Amino acid sequence: MTKKKLATVWLGGCSGCHMSLLDIDERILDVIKLADIVKCPIVDTKEFPEADIALVEGSVTSDEHLHELLHIRKKSRVLIALGDCAVTTNVTGMRNCLTKEEVFNYAYIQAASNDKEGKTPDHPALLKLRDKVVPLQEVVKVDFSIPGCPPSADTIFYVLAELLNDRIPNLAQERKLKYG
Amino acid sequence: MPKIPVNIDGRALEVDVGRTILDVCRENEIEILTMCHFEGIGDVGACRLCLVEIEGINKLLPACTTKVAANQVIKTQTEKLKKYQKITTELLFAERNHICAVCIADGNCELQDLGYKVGMEHVRFPYLFPKCEVDTSHPWYVMDHNRCIMCVRCVRVCSEVEGAHNWGIMNRGFQVRVISDFNTPWGDSTTCTACSKCVNVCPTGALWSKAAVQGQLVKQPQMVSELVAKRKMNL
Numbered sequence: 001m002t003k004k005k006l007a008t009v010w011l012g013g014c015s016g017c018h019m020s021l022l023d024i025d026e027r028i029l030d031v032i033k034l035a036d037i038v039k040c041p042i043v044d045t046k047e048f049p050e051a052d053i054a055l056v057e058g059s060v061t062s063d064e065h066l067h068e069l070l071h072i073r074k075k076s077r078v079l080i081a082l083g084d085c086a087v088t089t090n091v092t093g094m095r096n097c098l099t100k101e102e103v104f105n106y107a108y109i110q111a112a113s114n115d116k117e118g119k120t121p122d123h124p125a126l127l128k129l130r131d132k133v134v135p136l137q138e139v140v141k142v143d144f145s146i147p148g149c150p151p152s153a154d155t156i157f158y159v160l161a162e163l164l165n166d167r168i169p170n171l172a173q174e175r176k177l178k179y180g
Numbered sequence: 181m182p183k184i185p186v187n188i189d190g191r192a193l194e195v196d197v198g199r200t201i202l203d204v205c206r207e208n209e210i211e212i213l214t215m216c217h218f219e220g221i222g223d224v225g226a227c228r229l230c231l232v233e234i235e236g237i238n239k240l241l242p243a244c245t246t247k248v249a250a251n252q253v254i255k256t257q258t259e260k261l262k263k264y265q266k267i268t269t270e271l272l273f274a275e276r277n278h279i280c281a282v283c284i285a286d287g288n289c290e291l292q293d294l295g296y297k298v299g300m301e302h303v304r305f306p307y308l309f310p311k312c313e314v315d316t317s318h319p320w321y322v323m324d325h326n327r328c329i330m331c332v333r334c335v336r337v338c339s340e341v342e343g344a345h346n347w348g349i350m351n352r353g354f355q356v357r358v359i360s361d362f363n364t365p366w367g368d369s370t371t372c373t374a375c376s377k378c379v380n381v382c383p384t385g386a387l388w389s390k391a392a393v394q395g396q397l398v399k400q401p402q403m404v405s406e407l408v409a410k411r412k413m414n415l
Contacts, residue, residue, distance in 0.1 A: 087302045088273075090281055096309035097277065132309070137302055145302035149281035172299025179292050180280025180395075 004164055006031070007039035007051035008082075009072060011065040012092045012133065013058025015041070016150040017083035021055070023153035024160075031157075034164040048072050053163055055156075057082045059089045060134050064127040073140040078163060081136045082156070084149040084179065091149075093133045100131055144169060148178045184250040189257055201243035201254060202230055210256055213265055215272070215294060216331035217244045218381055218401070220408030221340050226332055228268050229294070232256050240264070262298070269294050270303040275354060276312060277326040278384075285385030286395040291329060308354060315360070317367030320390055321379050323358070328386040330356055334378035337404055346372040377404050 010018060018041060024031070031037075038049050048054075048068065054076035060066050073079055084090035095103045108120040136142050146159055155176045162169035171177050183194045188201075188210060195204045200223070205212045215227035225242035232243045235253035243256070255261070272291060280286050312325035335347040335358060346369050350359045360366040379387045380399050388397050 081302065084281055088279075089307065090279055093307070093309065094277070094279060094282075096307070097311040135302070135307070137304070138306060142302065147301060171301060172296070175296070177296045177299070177301065179295060180283060180286040 001034075004035040004052040005038045005050060006035040006053050006055070006160070006164075007037070007048060007072075007076070008041070008055040009039065009048060009057065009068065010041050011056060011058035011068065011086070012061035013083060013085040014091075015057070017057040017085075017156075020148075020150035020153050021082075021156050024157040025153070027157050031160055031164065035160075048075055051076045053078045053080065053160070055080050055082045056086055056136060059085045059092045060130065060136065060139055061092055062127040062129050066130070066139065069136065069139055078143045079136075079140065080159065081142045081145045083151055084147055086136045087145045087147045088179075089133045089135050093135075096132050100129055103129075146171065149180050151178065152176075184248065186248050186251070187253045189255060195248055197248075199248055201232055201241075201246050201248055204248055205243060205256060212243050212256055213294065213297060214244060215290065215329065215383060216333060218333050218337070218404070220405040221333065221336045221381075224332060224336070226330060227272075229265055231261060231264060233258055233261065266298045266300060269298045269300050270305055272329050273300070274303050274305045274307045276308070276310060276328060279326075282394065283327060283385040284388045284392055284394055284397045285327070288395075288397055288399065289385060290383035310354065315366050316390075317365035318369075318372070318374070319367065320374060321366070321376070322388055322390060323360070323366055324386050324388070325357060326386075327384045328358060329384060330358070331383060332358065333381045333383065334358060334387060337377045337381050341404060341408060342373060342375050342377050344371050344373050344375070347378060380404060 008018065008021065037043065038051060039045050048071055054072050056069065056072060056079060060069055081087045085092050104120045108114060109116065109118050144159065146155060148155065158174065158176060159169045181196045184197055186193050186195055188205060193204065193208060202212055202217065213229040215229050217223055217230065223244040225245040228242065230243040231240040233255040234241060278291065280292060315323040332349065335349060338347045339345045346360055348359050350357050350363055360369050361371060366372065379389055381401050381404050385397060
């Protein structure tokens with residue numbers, strides 16, 4: 001059996017889901033028996049490569065995330081929304097009932113920790129925030145969702161083990177669904 | 181009490197006249213999903229989760245407000261109903277801002293439990309992200325409209341059981357809101373007795389006690405059902 005290609009990426013999230021992925025501990029050895037990790041936040045590859053399974057953490061909050069996600073969808077056979085931000089927007093979506101101006105104003109000017117100079121960063125090299133944060137399934141077809149903030153290591157390992165052994169995971173049936 | 185024959189999910193049952201389909205199903209261990217129903221207070225059929233199919237009627241009817249009739253043939257577990265239950269659940273999540281990770285009711289929430297029961301992995305509809313108020317004016321309790329699903333258990337328990345009529349309903353559609361008195365801050369209410377019945381029957385983190393912190397909210401909804409049952413006793 002040829003090894004599958006596993007890739008993970010971190011969009012608008014806190015990396016907590018990746019921490020939870022690392023919490024599968026020694027079971028990572030079972031994963032790498034069946035898959036090569038071709039991309040993750042600590043693999044120094046610039047462009048997202050071809051992958052059999054893509055684990056996408058975080059929501060779409062900026063133009064860069066949107067571009068990245070559309071690219072990942074083209075390159076991946078199975079795209080998994082990993083964690084509540086990817087599935088529901090979660091905390092990253094709490095700004096959605098405000099305008100972008102209100103958000104910037106609060107974050108960079110009004111907040112108690114600021115120096116009140118009144119300057120929001122606007123360098124052209126910075127990514128551009130979208131008006132609204134959206135979950136992955138509003139932009140691309142998502143094959144599996146793993147909700148949870150973060151999803152437990154056991155749940156992530158269960159999904160990976162099923163897919164790497166050519167089975168279809170079913171979180172609801174296995175009573176592994178968890179929000180928050 | 182006269183008995184009538186009904187057929188539920190292929191089971192022939194003899195049941196008392198005047199009972200609701202929900203009561204009959206619960207007595208016979210037939211699972212019906214509910215959210216707005218609460219033991220001890222009147223039913224309004226608000227959540228639409230308990231819809232059942234009845235032979236000869238071309239629309240789905242809520243089990244909580246529909247009384248059994250003789251020779252009814254009722255189906256409660258069809259694929260069609262399961263499909264609608266999942267849609268209804270997803271719409272409940274999409275309508276307001278349910279952020280489990282920062283919610284005081286996380287892990288102790290009937291809406292979360294409902295999602296798990298219907299197998300909701302993600303919501304297929306766009307989230308509305310409405311701007312909702314959080315009323316912290318009451319000395320002990322908070323009303324967070326972001327987490328309200330309009331089951332109106334609070335409105336009913338306040339009027340039917342406590343008799344205070346503090347809670348009411350304003351507007352329609354997605355602008356509908358539970359209000360205190362005439363849409364004034366809860367803390368200014370002249371009708372609220374601070375009895376906490378609404379807080380205890382609320383299925384989500386919309387109503388909570390300031391004494392609790394994130395994820396540690398404990399509610400005692402059975403307190404209200406027991407109170408209603410005790411009042412009915414002939415002592």
